Amino acid sequence: MNYFSSDFKLGILGGGQLGKMLLFDTRKFDIQTYVLDPSDEAPSKIACNKFFQGDLMDYETVYNFGKQVDVLTFEIELVNLEALTQLENEGLKVYPSPKTLKGIQNKGVQKQFYAENNIPTAPFERFENLDNLKSKINDLKLPFVWKCTEFGYDGNGVKVIRQVSDLDSLPNVECIAETMIPFKNELAVIVCRNPSGEIKTYPVVEMEFHPEANQVEYVICPARIDEKVAEKARAIALNVSEKFNHVGLLAVEMFQTNDDEILVNEVAPRPHNSGHYSIEASYTSQFENHLRAILDLPLGNTDSKVAGIMVNLVGAEGFSGDVVYENIETILGWNGVTPHIYGKKQTRPFRKMGHVTIVNEDMAEARRIAEEVKNTIRVISN
Amino acid sequence: MNYFSSDFKLGILGGGQLGKMLLFDTRKFDIQTYVLDPSDEAPSKIACNKFFQGDLMDYETVYNFGKQVDVLTFEIELVNLEALTQLENEGLKVYPSPKTLKGIQNKGVQKQFYAENNIPTAPFERFENLDNLKSKINDLKLPFVWKCTEFGYDGNGVKVIRQVSDLDSLPNVECIAETMIPFKNELAVIVCRNPSGEIKTYPVVEMEFHPEANQVEYVICPARIDEKVAEKARAIALNVSEKFNHVGLLAVEMFQTNDDEILVNEVAPRPHNSGHYSIEASYTSQFENHLRAILDLPLGNTDSKVAGIMVNLVGAEGFSGDVVYENIETILGWNGVTPHIYGKKQTRPFRKMGHVTIVNEDMAEARRIAEEVKNTIRVISN
Incomplete structure (x- = not known):
C-alpha cells in the first residue's frame, strides 16, 4: 500500500486536540485525512484535507463517513461501536478494532476483562444502576470509589464515597464501586503495536499530584521510581496490550501501591495526555507512532532524547469566555519550554485548553522550570 | 499584543515547504495565518486559515494581501519589494524588512554590501549583462564562477566557467563573476533576531558533498570542524546579521578555505534548508524561532538535544509525474529516521520533494544511517 502523496485516505473520528496533534504527522508524511467531529470549531478542522460535521454516536453518520476512507481510526472512545463493527x-x-474498543468503552466491562485475564486491578463490584448499588450498600466497605461505566472523562464520572450521603447527587446510571487502594504514585505506560505484531513501549511516566488539591499537576518522563518497579509496570502494560490485542496506541494507567504493587486503573486505545511530552522529548512522538502503527509501518524509537515534563493548561476558575493566555510570553523565554495551544476559542473552568512541555538534559532542572511555568501562566478570559 | 487564539493575523508570502513547516508552529500556538502563493497546489494550502492564489511579484496582489494582516513575512525572497516597502x-x-531584503534579493547588491562592510567574501566583479561580461573577458582569470544576480535558486543561475565557450549557453542578464576559491567545507550558521534585539545563533552546520558529483548530500549538525573555526564562523555570521539589521532568521552560507579562512557566500533571510535538522535535533526548531522572532517573542534555545543530519529528497533522474517514495517503509524502520514529505504531487528530476532527518546521540552512527537512507530511498514516479 502506498500511503505517501497518494489517493489513500485516513479517516479520524473526533477532531479535538488529540486529532489535531496527530494531523501534524499526517502532513509531514503527506497523507490525506478526513475528519468527523460534531463541532464546527473543532481544533482539527484546519489541518485535515476534508472536514465533516456530525454526531460521532450516530450510526448512519459514522458508517457513511467510514465508507469514504481506506483506514479508520479515532481520537476519542465515545463513538458508535455498531457502525465501526459493521x-x-x-x-x-x-x-483499533471495534472488538478492542468494546472491551474498553464500558468501564464495567473493562474491569471485568482485567479480572478474567488475571491483570492486577483494584477489587470492584458492578451495578446496573445507582439504585441497585444503594440496595447493596451494606455489603460495601466505605470509603470506596464510585465510577460511572460510560461517558465519563477527565475526572467526570468518578467520586470518592466516604459516607452514604455522598451518593445523593449521583446520576442513576450503570456504575462500579471500586475498593480505594492507597497508592504512592500514579504511573502510565504507552504501548504501541502494529498489525504485523511489532510492539514497543514508551518509558514509564509519573503523574505528580498537587499535595493538597489531589489533582495531577505534572506528567514526568521518565518516572522518578525504582528501576525494578518501572520494569514491572512495563511488563504489566505489555501484558494488558497483548490481552487486548490492539493496533495503535494503548495508554495503560496504573497505580503504584504503598507496597510497590502495580494495579491497572484504566486504559485508552489512542494518543493520550500522558504521552504529550513525547513531541519534544522522544525520538518518535506518540502521534507519529500511532500513525505508523495503524498504517502498519515500522514503529519509531520510543526512547527519550532528554527528560520531559508536561503541564496541562486548563481554564482558571472564575473565567469563562474568549480565552487569553496570561504570561505566555514570559514562559516562552525559559529554556526548553514549548506551549501547545489547542485552538479552542472559549475557556471554561478546568477545560483543557493546551499544555506546556518542558525538556531538559537534567530532570531536576526540568522539574524546577515546570513548577515556575505552572505558577506563571494562567488561562483566563478578557 | 495578544497573538494566541485571537484575531491577530500573520501573513506569509509563499506557500512552499518552508511555509508549510512554519505553519506547523503557528498551529501549535493557535495563530491565524493567511498565505499567498501562485499555485493552487501549494504545500501550505491545507495548514493555513485562509489561502489566496496570486502572483508574488505583482505589486497590487502583494499590497492587497498585506493590507489584510497584522504582521507580514515571507518564505521566499522573490516577492514584490515595492509593495512591501509601501x-x-x-x-x-x-x-524581515524590505530594507533588509533589498540588500539581499540581488546577488550583485549583496556582494557589494559585503565588500562595503568588510565582510570576508570571494572577490567578484559585477556586470550589467552577459555581453558586458564578455567584452571584459580578457580582464577575468579563468576559471571563475558566473552567477546571475536575480531569480536564481538551488543551483540554477550558477555556473563554473572554465573556458570562454562555457559562456555560450548563458542568458544575457545581470551577473557577477566571482573568483573561484578552493574550499574544504561549505558551512552555514542560522542567526535569529527579534525586533527587541535579542539574538541567538544555531550551531555551525556542514554541508557534506558527494565526492564525485559535487552536490550537497548531507547537512550535518554540528559541523565536524575545529572548535576555533566554528567560533570564527559564528562570529562572522553574527557580524553579517548585525550589518543587515534583520528581524527573523538569517541563514549565512560560508566557505571554509584550505587555509581555514571563512568567506561569506550568500545569505537567506528566512528558514533555510540548512536548518531543517532542527525540527528533530534542536530544543527549538528554526521555524518556531522564526515565528518567535517576527512576533517579538523571546527566542527559544538553539542548542541541540542530539546530533542531526539531513538528507534532501530530490526527484530521481529519468522520472517525471505522480510521485512515489520508493522504500520509504524501509527507512522508517531505522533508528531516529523521520521523513518529511512536502506534499508536491508531481516529481521532476532534482525537484525538492522532501527531506529526511536522522538523529542520534552518536554522530558517527547518525552519519552511517544517513548514508544508508541516501542509498535506499528513491523519489520516482509510477
Missing part, C-alpha cells in the same frame, strides 16, 4: 465486517481496516 | 511605509510590520 464497517470492519465489510472489510474496512478499523484501528 | 506596506511598511503605511505602518505594517514587515519582517
Whole structure:
C-alpha cells in the first residue's frame, strides 16, 4: 500500500486536540485525512484535507463517513461501536478494532476483562444502576470509589464515597464501586503495536499530584521510581496490550501501591495526555507512532532524547469566555519550554485548553522550570 | 499584543515547504495565518486559515494581501519589494524588512554590501549583462564562477566557467563573476533576531558533498570542524546579521578555505534548508524561532538535544509525474529516521520533494544511517 502523496485516505473520528496533534504527522508524511467531529470549531478542522460535521454516536453518520476512507481510526472512545463493527465486517481496516474498543468503552466491562485475564486491578463490584448499588450498600466497605461505566472523562464520572450521603447527587446510571487502594504514585505506560505484531513501549511516566488539591499537576518522563518497579509496570502494560490485542496506541494507567504493587486503573486505545511530552522529548512522538502503527509501518524509537515534563493548561476558575493566555510570553523565554495551544476559542473552568512541555538534559532542572511555568501562566478570559 | 487564539493575523508570502513547516508552529500556538502563493497546489494550502492564489511579484496582489494582516513575512525572497516597502511605509510590520531584503534579493547588491562592510567574501566583479561580461573577458582569470544576480535558486543561475565557450549557453542578464576559491567545507550558521534585539545563533552546520558529483548530500549538525573555526564562523555570521539589521532568521552560507579562512557566500533571510535538522535535533526548531522572532517573542534555545543530519529528497533522474517514495517503509524502520514529505504531487528530476532527518546521540552512527537512507530511498514516479 502506498500511503505517501497518494489517493489513500485516513479517516479520524473526533477532531479535538488529540486529532489535531496527530494531523501534524499526517502532513509531514503527506497523507490525506478526513475528519468527523460534531463541532464546527473543532481544533482539527484546519489541518485535515476534508472536514465533516456530525454526531460521532450516530450510526448512519459514522458508517457513511467510514465508507469514504481506506483506514479508520479515532481520537476519542465515545463513538458508535455498531457502525465501526459493521464497517470492519465489510472489510474496512478499523484501528483499533471495534472488538478492542468494546472491551474498553464500558468501564464495567473493562474491569471485568482485567479480572478474567488475571491483570492486577483494584477489587470492584458492578451495578446496573445507582439504585441497585444503594440496595447493596451494606455489603460495601466505605470509603470506596464510585465510577460511572460510560461517558465519563477527565475526572467526570468518578467520586470518592466516604459516607452514604455522598451518593445523593449521583446520576442513576450503570456504575462500579471500586475498593480505594492507597497508592504512592500514579504511573502510565504507552504501548504501541502494529498489525504485523511489532510492539514497543514508551518509558514509564509519573503523574505528580498537587499535595493538597489531589489533582495531577505534572506528567514526568521518565518516572522518578525504582528501576525494578518501572520494569514491572512495563511488563504489566505489555501484558494488558497483548490481552487486548490492539493496533495503535494503548495508554495503560496504573497505580503504584504503598507496597510497590502495580494495579491497572484504566486504559485508552489512542494518543493520550500522558504521552504529550513525547513531541519534544522522544525520538518518535506518540502521534507519529500511532500513525505508523495503524498504517502498519515500522514503529519509531520510543526512547527519550532528554527528560520531559508536561503541564496541562486548563481554564482558571472564575473565567469563562474568549480565552487569553496570561504570561505566555514570559514562559516562552525559559529554556526548553514549548506551549501547545489547542485552538479552542472559549475557556471554561478546568477545560483543557493546551499544555506546556518542558525538556531538559537534567530532570531536576526540568522539574524546577515546570513548577515556575505552572505558577506563571494562567488561562483566563478578557 | 495578544497573538494566541485571537484575531491577530500573520501573513506569509509563499506557500512552499518552508511555509508549510512554519505553519506547523503557528498551529501549535493557535495563530491565524493567511498565505499567498501562485499555485493552487501549494504545500501550505491545507495548514493555513485562509489561502489566496496570486502572483508574488505583482505589486497590487502583494499590497492587497498585506493590507489584510497584522504582521507580514515571507518564505521566499522573490516577492514584490515595492509593495512591501509601501506596506511598511503605511505602518505594517514587515519582517524581515524590505530594507533588509533589498540588500539581499540581488546577488550583485549583496556582494557589494559585503565588500562595503568588510565582510570576508570571494572577490567578484559585477556586470550589467552577459555581453558586458564578455567584452571584459580578457580582464577575468579563468576559471571563475558566473552567477546571475536575480531569480536564481538551488543551483540554477550558477555556473563554473572554465573556458570562454562555457559562456555560450548563458542568458544575457545581470551577473557577477566571482573568483573561484578552493574550499574544504561549505558551512552555514542560522542567526535569529527579534525586533527587541535579542539574538541567538544555531550551531555551525556542514554541508557534506558527494565526492564525485559535487552536490550537497548531507547537512550535518554540528559541523565536524575545529572548535576555533566554528567560533570564527559564528562570529562572522553574527557580524553579517548585525550589518543587515534583520528581524527573523538569517541563514549565512560560508566557505571554509584550505587555509581555514571563512568567506561569506550568500545569505537567506528566512528558514533555510540548512536548518531543517532542527525540527528533530534542536530544543527549538528554526521555524518556531522564526515565528518567535517576527512576533517579538523571546527566542527559544538553539542548542541541540542530539546530533542531526539531513538528507534532501530530490526527484530521481529519468522520472517525471505522480510521485512515489520508493522504500520509504524501509527507512522508517531505522533508528531516529523521520521523513518529511512536502506534499508536491508531481516529481521532476532534482525537484525538492522532501527531506529526511536522522538523529542520534552518536554522530558517527547518525552519519552511517544517513548514508544508508541516501542509498535506499528513491523519489520516482509510477
